Amino acid sequence: MRKIEWLIFLFLWGGLNYYLGLRGWQSLGNLISGYEIIYWTIIVFLASAYLIGRWLDLNYPGQVSDTLTWIGSYWLGFFFYALLLVVSLDLIRWLDNKYDFLPAIFTRSTLTAIMIIILLMILLIIGTWNAHRPLIRQYQVNISKNARGINNLHVVMVSDIHLGNIIGNRRLTKLVKQINALNPEIIFLVGDIIDGDLRPFEKEGMGQTLKQLESNCGIYAVLGNHEYYGGQYKQIINTLNRCGITLLRDQYVLIEESFYLVGRDDKYSRKRKPLSVLMTGIDRDLPTIVMDHNPIDIAESYINKVDLHLSGHTHTGQLSPINLITDKIFDLHYGYMIKDYLHVIVSNGFGTWGPPIRIGNRPEIVEIFISFE
Numbered sequence: 285m286r287k288i289e290w291l292i293f294l295f296l297w298g299g300l301n302y303y304l305g306l307r308g309w310q311s312l313g314n315l316i317s318g319y320e321i322i323y324w325t326i327i328v329f330l331a332s333a334y335l336i337g338r339w340l341d342l343n344y345p346g347q348v349s350d351t352l353t354w355i356g357s358y359w360l361g362f363f364f365y366a367l368l369l370v371v372s373l374d375l376i377r378w379l380d381n382k383y384d385f386l387p388a389i390f391t392r393s394t395l396t397a398i399m400i401i402i403l404l405m406i407l408l409i410i411g412t413w414n415a416h417r418p419l420i421r422q423y424q425v426n427i428s429k430n431a432r433g434i435n436n437l438h439v440v441m442v443s444d445i446h447l448g449n450i451i452g453n454r455r456l457t458k459l460v461k462q463i464n465a466l467n468p469e470i471i472f473l474v475g476d477i478i479d480g481d482l483r484p485f486e487k488e489g490m491g492q493t494l495k496q497l498e499s500n501c502g503i504y505a506v507l508g509n510h511e512y513y514g515g516q517y518k519q520i521i522n523t524l525n526r527c528g529i530t531l532l533r534d535q536y537v538l539i540e541e542s543f544y545l546v547g548r549d550d551k552y553s554r555k556r557k558p559l560s561v562l563m564t565g566i567d568r569d570l571p572t573i574v575m576d577h578n579p580i581d582i583a584e585s586y587i588n589k590v591d592l593h594l595s596g597h598t599h600t601g602q603l604s605p606i607n608l609i610t611d612k613i614f615d616l617h618y619g620y621m622i623k624d625y626l627h628v629i630v631s632n633g634f635g636t637w638g639p640p641i642r643i644g645n646r647p648e649i650v651e652i653f654i655s656f657e
Contacts, residue, residue, distance in 0.1 A: 300367060301331035307370050311397035330359040334638075341449070342514060345483045353449050354640075361411065361639030362404055364603055369400055411603075411641025416455075418462070418634060418647040423620050424655070425627050427591045429571045431542040431656035439652040440468035440499075443577070443596025444633025446510065448479030451635040453488035459634060459649070460496050466651055470501040470539070473529065474596045474631065475508025475550060475577025478520050485523070494527040501539055503529045508577040508597065509552040510637070532575065534562055543571040543656075546590075551578045559584045571656060579630045582615045586626045592654070593628045600632035604644025618645075 305327040309320070316323060334356025340349035373396065379385075431437075440463050447456060463471065478485055485491065497503055505524060511517050524531050532547020534557045539545055544566050549556045559574070559581070566572060571591045579595035600618040601607030610617040614630070621628040634647045 297331070301327065301363070304363065304367055304370060305331075307374075308397060311393040315394060330355070331363075332356075333359060341481055341483070345481075350449050350484075357450060357639050358408060358641075361408055361603065361641050364639070365404055365407060365643075366400065369404075373400075407643065408641060411639070411643045414646055415636050415640055415642040418459075418649055420462075420466070420651055421631070421648040422651045422653070423629055424653050425592060425629075426655050426657065427571050427627070428625070428657045429569065429591060431571050434540060434542040435656055437543075437654040437656070438467070438469045439472060439654060440466050440470075441472040441474060441594055441629070441631060441650040441652060442634050443474035443631045443650075444476040444508070444599060444635055444637075445473070446476055446479040446633075446635035446637055447490055448481055448484050450640045451479070452484065453490050453493055455635070456490050456493050460493055462649055464496070464498050466649075468499050468651075471497055471499045471503040472575055472594060473503065473505035474575050474594050475506050476510040476596065476633070476635075476637075477505060477508070477524065478511055479635075479637070480510045480513035480516065482516050482519055482523060491523060491527050494524075494529070497528070504537075504545055504547065504575070505529050505531050506547040506575045506577055507531070507533065507550050507553070509550050512550065512552045536562060536566060538570075543573060546572060546574045548574065548576040548581075551580060559588050559590075563588055579614050579616060579628070582626075582628055585628075586623060590626055593626060595628075595630045596633050598630060598632065599637065599642075600645045602632075602636060602642055602645070603639065607644060 305324065308327075309323060313320070333352045337349050337352030337356050340346075341353060442459070442463070445451060445456070445459065507517065507521075511520050521531055521533075530537070532545070534547070534549045534555070536544050536546040546559070546562055546566075548559065548562065563572070568589060572589070573592045573594065574585050574590045575594050576585070577595060578597045582593055582595075585593040598610045598614060598617045601610045607617070615621075616628050616630050618630050618632050629650065629652065631648060631650045632645050634649065636642060636647075
């Protein structure tokens with residue numbers, strides 16, 4: 285971001301954290317009287333932990349940066365729901381001052397604050413547990429094209445793993461075992477595989493774990509926006525290639541002489557090409573599958589007569605009710621859609637970004653059974 289954008293962001297972030305901290309002090313101040321400096325020091329620390337942790341991670345990586353990132357990530361989740369609740373309660377109290385409809389117990393700010401804190405802690409625990417319970421999501425797709433002898437194709441698709449400080453080798457090992465247990469014919473990794481920083485990936489030896497993925501027709505991937513964050517995308521590309529993963533950046537391949545797989549570069553890339561250019565030379569009589577991390581350009585796949593479009597990126601909002609926003613932004617923010625000849629599958633991903641929690645959805649591994657006519 286440019287300096288002016290950073291200043292605006294820091295002003296808003298600092299202001300919202302101050303508002304939340306002030307409302308907390310107004311509610312709890314009588315319980316912790318005399319500890320105001322300690323209280324505000326904790327608020328400032330929590331509000332700045334993620335930013336400082338990420339900065340240290342880029343410049344002075346180590347245990348300190350990892351710890352700050354973890355603390356800051358949980359604060360992001362706590363802050364989001366605390367802000368929603370506090371703003372809602374302020375609105376309710378304003379209405380109560382005008383119409384006097386709340387029972388007396390709900391007007392006691394200290395008790396309300398304690399109840400909110402307990403509720404949020406329970407929510408973070410549930411969200412953490414939820415984020416570690418991936419589902420196997422299955423879809424049956426019928427493509428009305430001849431694939432030259434291949435009648436059926438068993439695909440496993442995973443997006444948004446976000447390997448890094450939060451999603452480490454332990455989670456990756458479980459993922460690899462789950463994928464291999466499904467015995468897929470081909471594996472698609474649809475972007476945001478690595479969370480922008482190679483240090484934790486290399487430190488924990490995650491490359492050796494990725495190499496254990498097994499499929500008959502190979503492992504194919506595209507980049508997501510997070511591979512570009514931090515400026516390490518060239519090193520990430522080389523790393524994924526060494527792991528036996530074929531990375532497609534605005535390229536296509538003909539697999540088993542039967543169907544085409546097109547891998548689009550992410551929207552974050554300034555060199556991303558139009559899909560019409562990428563598909564030049566493709567035999568349109570054969571099935572065409574497109575991997576595009578961000579589902580914002582589903583219409584482009586429809587215009588170019590693609591048969592199956594695969595995306596991730598949205599996390600289905602990750603923290604409900606953000607899913608109400610992602611639903612309005614994208615033609616399809618999650619699930620399966622058929623539009624004439626075009627089949628679209630958007631996954632909510634395996635990992636998390638920011639808060640290591642999921643509320644209102646669960647991570648998933650997508651299993652697709654494709655039949656060709």
